[in-house]
């Protein structure tokens with residue numbers, strides 16, 4: 001085919017009554033032109049138009065079967081929600097709700113009321129507030145408590161969390177000034193004490209999240225930091241990042257941080273907690289009240305779907321055994337290795353792959369050194385790209401010329417879908 005043989009956009013779109021046909025035909029013709037210029041054959045233009053139209057109607061945000069072995073995978077949507085949390089979302093989203101309405105009084109209420117009591121119960125805090133995500137939580141707390149004044153942070157905690165999100169940048173945006181103390185590997189409580197002056201508004205501790213300094217390293221105990229803060233009547237804010245609600249290996253819980261003396265503790269809803277994207281701040285009633293009244297609170301507020309999912313997830317935590325059984329992140333974290341191996345064996349038998357020992361990760365900036373024993377089913381590396389194109393997509397790990405499908409992050413119910421996808425891609 002030559003360039004002059006190509007139909008016009010209108011000619012190609014003419015036979016279709018699809019309202020998107022002209023736009024799609026433009027894309028198809030432009031691509032065909034390019035192919036012809038490079039000496040190729042553009043193929044059946046009518047069929048390409050049909051493909052283009054169906055692609056335009058396929059959702060871009062799609063389901064993925066996570067075979068990476070990274071449980072809280074930021075690129076794959078972090079935490080899958082528990083079934084009861086999903087039910088709450090559907091129920092609340094389908095119609096109206098008492099989002100900001102006090103049903104007992106018949107007057108305006110606060111969206112915070114739906115989760116404050118349960119967060120208090122789960123963390124023993126005096127008060128709680130939830131916002132859009134933990135970055136917002138940090139921004140709100142710093143803006144409300146330290147705008148135009150100094151915030152003291154250890155040099156070892158000025159971290160980048162991922163995708164360019166850096167603690168010093170958030171601090172600058174809040175209007176607070178950063179005062180760095182200590183060194184990359186060693187900071188003591190006395191370093192904070194020495195840096196305090198009349199401009200100081202707050203002491204900030206940031207959980208190292210996604211890395212650890214090993215070797216000649218020292219960080220002050222939170223108790224010692226709290227004593228320094230109390231001695232100068234300054235609040236201590238502890239950004240836990242992941243922030244577990246249950247004791248999970250060496251990841252700090254919000255409750256422990258409050259017991260150690262932090263005045264405010266903030267953490268994510270969709271990391272180890274295993275709920276929706278949200279930022280949770282718990283602690284002193286007086287400080288939380290200042291956050292509530294700050295204008296940024298309105299800009300950073302949590303939406304009703306997330307709030308419904310968060311409440312549904314938190315309700316599970318009232319019974320820790322139920323949380324471990326039903327919150328997917330906790331279930332994957334705690335699943336015995338034999339169950340993971342059995343799943344890998346079943347997948348390998350179904351697709352003719354090989355069972356391989358692997359190491360899974362918590363992800364989401366939590367427990368970076370924590371290696372979770374796991375098993376994968378290894379298949380040909382050449383399947384990786386076509387598995388990503390499937391519906392649902394399957395994403396694994398390419399290593400040593402093979403594609404590893406890690407079974408710690410796959411659910412039993414997803415195994416048949418993975419096996420069918422592998423079969424279809426061969």
Ligand SMILES: *Cc1c(COP(=O)(O)O)cnc(C)c1O
Pocket residue numbers: 133134135136138161206207208209210239240241242267268269270278279364365
């Ligand atoms: C992940 C993380 C954040 C940001 O939380 P988001 O919920 O992703 O906004 C902030 N601080 C620390 C220490 C983190 O690990």
